[in-house]
Amino acid sequence: xxxxxxxxxxxxxxxxxxxxxxxxxxxxxxxxxxxxxxxxxxxxxxxxxxxxxxxxxxxxxxxxxxxxxxxxxxxxxxxxxxxxxxxxxxxxxxxxxxxxxxxxxxxxxxxxxxxxxxxxxxxxxxxxxxxxxxxxxxxxxxxxxxxxxxxxxxxxxxxxxxxxxxxxxxxxxxxxxxxxxxxxxxxxxxxxxxxxxxxxxxxxxxxxxxxx
Amino acid sequence: xxxxxxxxxxxxxxxxxxxxxxxxxxxxxxxxxxxxxxxxxxxxxxxxxxxxxxxxxxxxxxxxxxxxxxxxxxxxxxxxxxxxxxxxxxxxxxxxxxxxxxxxxxxxxxxxxxxxxxxxxxxxxxxxxxxxxxxxxxxxxxxxxxxxxxxxxxxxxxxxxxxxxxxxxxxxxxxxxxxxxxxxxxxxxxxxxxxxxxxxxxxxxxxxxxxx
Amino acid sequence: xxxxxxxxxxxxxxxxxxxxxxxxxxxxxxxxxxxxxxxxxxxxxxxxxxxxxxxxxxxxxxxxxxxxxxxxxxxxxxxxxxxxxxxxxxxxxxxxxxxxxxxxxxxxxxxxxxxxxxxxxxxxxxxxxxxxxxxxxxxxxxxxxxxxxxxxxxxxxxxxxxxxxxxxxxxxxxxxxxxxxxxxxxxxxxxxxxxxxxxxxxxxxxxxxxxx
Numbered sequence: 001x002x003x004x005x006x007x008x009x010x011x012x013x014x015x016x017x018x019x020x021x022x023x024x025x026x027x028x029x030x031x032x033x034x035x036x037x038x039x040x041x042x043x044x045x046x047x048x049x050x051x052x053x054x055x056x057x058x059x060x061x062x063x064x065x066x067x068x069x070x071x072x073x074x075x076x077x078x079x080x081x082x083x084x085x086x087x088x089x090x091x092x093x094x095x096x097x098x099x100x101x102x103x104x105x106x107x108x109x110x111x112x113x114x115x116x117x118x119x120x121x122x123x124x125x126x127x128x129x130x131x132x133x134x135x136x137x138x139x140x141x142x143x144x145x146x147x148x149x150x151x152x153x154x155x156x157x158x159x160x161x162x163x164x165x166x167x168x169x170x171x172x173x174x175x176x177x178x179x180x181x182x183x184x185x186x187x188x189x190x191x192x193x194x195x196x197x198x199x200x201x202x203x204x205x206x207x208x209x210x211x212x
Numbered sequence: 213x214x215x216x217x218x219x220x221x222x223x224x225x226x227x228x229x230x231x232x233x234x235x236x237x238x239x240x241x242x243x244x245x246x247x248x249x250x251x252x253x254x255x256x257x258x259x260x261x262x263x264x265x266x267x268x269x270x271x272x273x274x275x276x277x278x279x280x281x282x283x284x285x286x287x288x289x290x291x292x293x294x295x296x297x298x299x300x301x302x303x304x305x306x307x308x309x310x311x312x313x314x315x316x317x318x319x320x321x322x323x324x325x326x327x328x329x330x331x332x333x334x335x336x337x338x339x340x341x342x343x344x345x346x347x348x349x350x351x352x353x354x355x356x357x358x359x360x361x362x363x364x365x366x367x368x369x370x371x372x373x374x375x376x377x378x379x380x381x382x383x384x385x386x387x388x389x390x391x392x393x394x395x396x397x398x399x400x401x402x403x404x405x406x407x408x409x410x411x412x413x414x415x416x417x418x419x420x421x422x423x424x
Numbered sequence: 425x426x427x428x429x430x431x432x433x434x435x436x437x438x439x440x441x442x443x444x445x446x447x448x449x450x451x452x453x454x455x456x457x458x459x460x461x462x463x464x465x466x467x468x469x470x471x472x473x474x475x476x477x478x479x480x481x482x483x484x485x486x487x488x489x490x491x492x493x494x495x496x497x498x499x500x501x502x503x504x505x506x507x508x509x510x511x512x513x514x515x516x517x518x519x520x521x522x523x524x525x526x527x528x529x530x531x532x533x534x535x536x537x538x539x540x541x542x543x544x545x546x547x548x549x550x551x552x553x554x555x556x557x558x559x560x561x562x563x564x565x566x567x568x569x570x571x572x573x574x575x576x577x578x579x580x581x582x583x584x585x586x587x588x589x590x591x592x593x594x595x596x597x598x599x600x601x602x603x604x605x606x607x608x609x610x611x612x613x614x615x616x617x618x619x620x621x622x623x624x625x626x627x628x629x630x631x632x633x634x635x636x
Contacts, residue, residue, distance in 0.1 A: 035626050036581060037574030051480070056263070058272035060482035065547035123277035137354075142561075144570050146356050150249030157248060202247050268475070270484035335489035349566075358568050362451075362461030369460060414459050 005177040011184070012109055015102025016070050020046035020077025021088075022099050023139050028085040030143045035082050041139050042078025047071070049134030053110050053127050057117040100191040103155070104162055104184035107132040111163035112180070115170045128163025129156055154194030162187035217389045223396070224321055227314025228282050232258035232289025233300075234311050235351050240297040242355045247294055253351050254290025259283070261346030265322050265339050269329040308407060315367070316374055316399035319344040320392050323375035327382045340375025341368055366406030374399035429601040435608070436533055439526025440494050444470035444501025445512075446523050447563045452509040454567045459506055465563050466502025471495070473558030477534050477551050481541040524615040527579070528586055528608035531556040535587035536604070539594045552587025553580055578618030586611035 023045020024038045033041070047064045054062035064070040081088060088095070110131025114124035133149045133156055140147040149156050165183035169175040193199070235257020236250045245253070259276045266274035276282040293300060300307070322343025326336035345361045345368055352359040361368050377395035381387040405411070447469020448462045457465070471488045478486035488494040505512060512519070534555025538548035557573045557580055564571040573580050589607035593599040617623070 031570055031575075033570075033574050040574060040580070055267055055479055056273060056277070058270075058482075061480060061541070061543055061547065065480070065543060065550075068544065068546055071546050117273070119273055119277060120280065122280055122283050123273065126277075141353060141565060142571060142574060144356065144568065146243055146245075147354060150245050150252060150354060151243075156252070267479055268485060268489065270482075329485070331485055331489060332492065334492055334495050335485065338489075353565060356568065358455055358457075359566060362457050362464060362566060363455075368464070 005180075007177060008105065008109065008180055011101060011105040013069065013073055014098065015105045016046045017073040017077045018095065018098035019102045019106075019135055020074035021081045022077075022095055022102075023135065024078040024081030025085060025088055025095070026136075026139065027143055028081065030145065038082045038085075039075065039078035041142060042081055043071075043074045044142065045135040045139045046074035046077060047135060048138040049106060049110065049131040049136075052134045053113065053131045056127060056130070057114055057119060059113070059117060096195060097192070100158075100188050100195070103132050103159055103191060104187035107159040107162040107187055108166045108180050108184045111166040112170065112175070115167060121167055121171065124167045125160065125163040128166060129159045132159035132163075154190065154199050158187040158190035158194070161190060217392075219389060220317065220321065220392055223313060223317040225281065225285055226310065227317045228258045229285040229289045230307065230310035231314045231318075231347055232286035233293045234289075234307055234314075235347065236290040236293030237297060237300055237307070238348075238351060239355055240293065242357065250294045250297075251287065251290035253354060254293055255283075255286045256354065257347040257351045258286035258289060259347060260350040261318060261322065261343040261348075264346045265325065265343045268339060268342075269326055269331060271325075271329060309404070312370075312400050312403040312407070315344050315371055315403060316396035319371040319374035319399055320378045320396045323378040324382065324387070324392070327379055333379055333383065336379045337372065337375045340378060341371045344371035344375075366402065366411050370399040370402035370406070373402060429604075431601060432529065432533065432604055435525060435529040437493065437497055438522065439529045440470045440488075441497040441501045442519065442522035443526045443530075443559055444498035445505045446501075446519055446526075447559065448502040448505030449509060449512055449519070450560075450563060451567055452505065454569065462506045462509075463499065463502035465566060466505055467495075467498045468566065469559040469563045470498035470501060471559060472562040473530060473534065473555040473560075476558045477537065477555045480551065480554070481538055481543060483537070483541060520619060521616070524582075524612050524619070527556050527583055527615060528611035531583040531586035531611055532590045532604050532608045535590040536594065536599070539591055545591055545595065548591045549584065549587045552590060553583045556583035556587075578614065578623050582611040582614035582618070585614060 020042040024042030026045075027033055027038050027041035047062075047070065050064050050070075051062045054060060054064075064074075107128045111124050111128025113131075114127035119127060137147040137149055162183045165186060166175065166180065169179035169183065232254040234254075236254030238257075239245055239250050239253035259274075259282065262276050262282075263274045266272060266276075276286075319340045323336050323340025325343075326339035331339060345359075349359040349361055374395045377398060378387065378392065381391035381395065444466040448466030450469075451457055451462050451465035471486075471494065474488050474494075475486045478484060478488075488498075531552045535548050535552025537555075538551035543551060557571075561571040561573055586607045589610060590599065590604065593603035593607065
């Protein structure tokens with residue numbers, strides 16, 4: 001990966017830690033797991049999206065396997081979630097906010113890396129979204145749930161907006177720290193508005209009844 | 213991918229569209245999903261098998277990420293299924309027929325691409341089958357179902373026949389449009405006979421009771 | 425893959441066969457599948473971990489796609505399990521022992537291959553564990569179960585020990601047949617002690633009630 005501005009790198013590291021924490025917490029709530037299971041699911045949540053992206057663009061071994069601090073942050077998030085799972089329930093709102101930070105930064109950096117590897121516009125946007133939501137999707141599959149991103153809450157759409165803005169900015173040659181922050185902020189705002197108003201994307205016409 | 217005869221390319225494109233449509237319809241029937249979920253599952257069904265094949269043979273980024281029309285056809289199939297899900301139920305038979313076309317063409321072209329990339333006989337046959345059934349398998353995992361291909365209906369076996377014929381024809385140097393069409397037709401006929409007579413592959417000796 | 429000592433190669437081949445057998449048996453017990461499903465799940469169990477490892481380190485096509493005898497052993501294990509599923513239930517203990525052999529050898533050889541491909545310490549250990557438990561995890565996902573490795577039984581931890589010992593031995597330059605056998609034996613002993621005493625890794629503090 002090319003050198004990143006320190007602010008983006010910091011946000012990316014925060015996102016990795018929070019995804020590890022949040023993924024492990026979701027696992028603890030959903031099903032009975034031992035420490036290996038909880039920490040594994042936290043790490044899969046934090047690192048899974050980037051690993052899928054890197055495999056698809058041919059950047060193997062994946063970056064997170066080569067940069068130990070990503071690895072360590074994901075592991076640390078999972079261990080903290082395991083140890084403090086009962087206390088962390090009280091911190092739901094801060095965790096949701098930091099999770100939205102991770103979603104935003106992962107979408108921007110995933111799309112940017114795909115463009116750097118020569119992917120076209122559509123695929124680069126798709127890879128940005130995959131980077132942002134892939135880890136959580138793997139976790140949901142592992143615990144036997146239909147992935148949240150397919151089912152409810154405005155989660156993939158803000159990532160799609162951020163990835164599109166990123167690819168557009170790179171296409172017209174204005175990508176840099178400012179553009180990245182604008183793209184990430186757009187994702188963050190849409191996500192938080194969605195959380196606040198409990199919004200969802202449209203369902204198929206004639207769905208049997210209103211959502212739960 | 214090397215240049216394909218126009219007829220095979222046309223069938224491949226039809227297969228991609230129908231897999232997108234059919235995958236999204238299956239998703240709509242099976243579980244409650246929003247538009248993002250339905251279209252995502254349609255695209256995974258249409259493109260998933262080819263992506264797995266390309267990752268396994270080292271042809272990354274996968275072809276479908278570089279050829280925008282595959283992408284567009286899969287997306288279009290998913291969107292149409294989302295919009296017209298209630299009306300499309302009446303078209304079950306045409307969709308089953310087109311799905312068998314997709315299965316046949318994907319098995320032939322998947323096996324052919326694996327041979328082109330230097331894979332041996334067994335792996336090339338396997339990759340043909342993976343190309344044909346991989347997308348539907350990912351979709352079934354995502355919606356929490358045991359993959360159809362593992363469970364019922366003569367689905368993997370016709371793909372295995374088509375892939376084997378393809379690899380054999382390439383091995384003895386008679387592969388071309390005619391051989392590809394023979395291989396695909398064999399798959400198509402077996403599949404449609406299976407659908408018509410509701411046939412299944414044998415179950416383990418002493419299964420508890422007859423199938424549902 | 426570089427030339428392996430004959431003993432390690434023999435253990436690796438035994439592990440592949442037993443994983444194929446055991447994976448298929450697990451599938452037969454868990455859900456209704458036809459012969460295609462049972463054999464497919466056996467092969468996924470036997471080959472899945474190594475395939476994931478090879479994709480992640482960029483060694484594609486995966487080794488098991490190029491060495492036909494791995495393929496044949498996995499297929500043979502699955503077919504035997506399909507044919508003899510009722511009789512094999514009586515052999516549960518020998519199968520558990522051979523499964524532990526496979527787990528041990530796969531962890532050692534997976535970690536060793538990752539080091540050969542230039543991975544760092546942490547990633548190489550992780551890839552050893554993925555090689556050992558990846559196939560069973562894919563099988564469990566396919567049959568709709570939360571993967572055993574996440575949930576119960578001391579399964580990942582012995583693999584982690586073997587992978588760590590392997591990477592350590594390579595790091596200080598004493599890796600060879602003896603070191604490999606020590607690492608594999610450590611895994612095997614921990615695993616069998618876990619089976620004998622029905623041990624599990626710790627669960628989160630305040631889990632709702634004692635395990636099942």
